[in-house]
Amino acid sequence: MLALYVPRASLLHRTPAGVKLLVLVVLGAVVFTVPTLPVAAGALAGVVLLGLLAGRLPAAVLVRQARAVAVWVVAIVAFHAVATDVLTGVTTGVRLLALVLAAAVVTATTRVTALVAVVEKVCAPLRLVGVRPARIGLAVAMALRFIPLVAERADRIREAQAARGGRVRGPRALVLLVVPLLVSVLQLAHTVGEALDARGADTA
Amino acid sequence: MKTRDLAYVALFAALTAVLGLLPAIPVSALPVPITAQTLGVMLAGAVLGAKRGFLALLLFLVLVAVGLPVLAGGRGGLSVFVGPSAGFLYSWPLGALVTGLLVELLWRRLNLVTALVATVVGGIGVVYAVGIPFISLYSDAPLSAAATGSLVFVPGDLVKAVIAAVLAVAVRRAYPVIERPRQEATRP
Incomplete structure (x- = not known):
């Protein structure tokens, strides 16, 4: 990026x-x-x-x-x-x-x-209230990786909808795009979180 | 915080960035086209809840601050945090927080109307309550002038609030992330 x-x-x-x-x-x-x-x-x-x-x-x-x-x-x-x-x-x-x-x-x-x-x-002083500063770096890294992923999934959904024909415009198009997109990427984030934990990210 | 929650937070920071890439929707009878970016504010709160929604937008602001062009129109960097409209940026985590609080409160009877209340209060009310006084302080202009200037964005923001409410209700049915407090408590 x-x-x-x-x-x-x-x-x-x-x-x-x-x-x-x-x-x-x-x-x-x-x-x-x-x-x-x-x-x-x-x-x-x-x-x-x-x-x-x-x-x-x-x-x-x-x-x-x-x-x-x-x-x-x-x-x-x-x-x-x-x-x-x-x-x-x-x-x-x-x-x-x-x-x-x-x-x-x-x-x-x-x-x-x-x-x-x-x-x-x-953010280091936040350690006192239980925030691990290394987690901030992890969150930034994940967000950077998610940006192209979300864009890619959005494109894929748009293409699939176009392939089925019909063309919706305006705010309604946004709803029809974002609902499947959200479900898809929420599942993805869930999986990524579990995969990271399985590799010991929770103890880092 | 669990790594899964951290992934959700990162996801909605990324989603807000992607919403900024969407072409602006031109609305007739409106001089400024609306961008979808503040939709991310309402969605983060409505889908993730108060705490994670707040953190997601905070993380988004970190991405902006470290110099990534993730704001609508490819803007970013530290400049946007010192400009006259910076108050709107600062308001975003708070807007997500308030939207999230309301959605959590109304979770059991979340429908289009209650969700719309949450997105309007959090995503419009809080955002303007921070952003307009900031412009006024910054440019030495009275509050009323700053408020009048911001009025042009209200129709677009209302459209976004409705979209966010529709999405919040749909996602609650399809993939609920905010769990009911009672259900959580009785889990062994």
């Missing part, structure tokens, strides 16, 4: 995932506690420079993310231009862009496995 990670040899890629996440959290706290245009614009400029130079990311990665939230930026600026003043609107819009791009830079420069490791580490 295609991840949003962009492989490059760069300083930012080598920085530990935990550090990058911490910086992201701090950045978020700063731009929200000091809601002024210079702070927001500085954060945006810093993030873009960091991503392009220290992360050696192609500009297209940042452009794609910016485009995804463009509707929000326009809506927020337009709303504030009418309701309060343009400056508040621009500040809020720039702040949004800075945060979204910062998060995109972290995602593009950090491997999925490194981030899963951070999740497991963060």
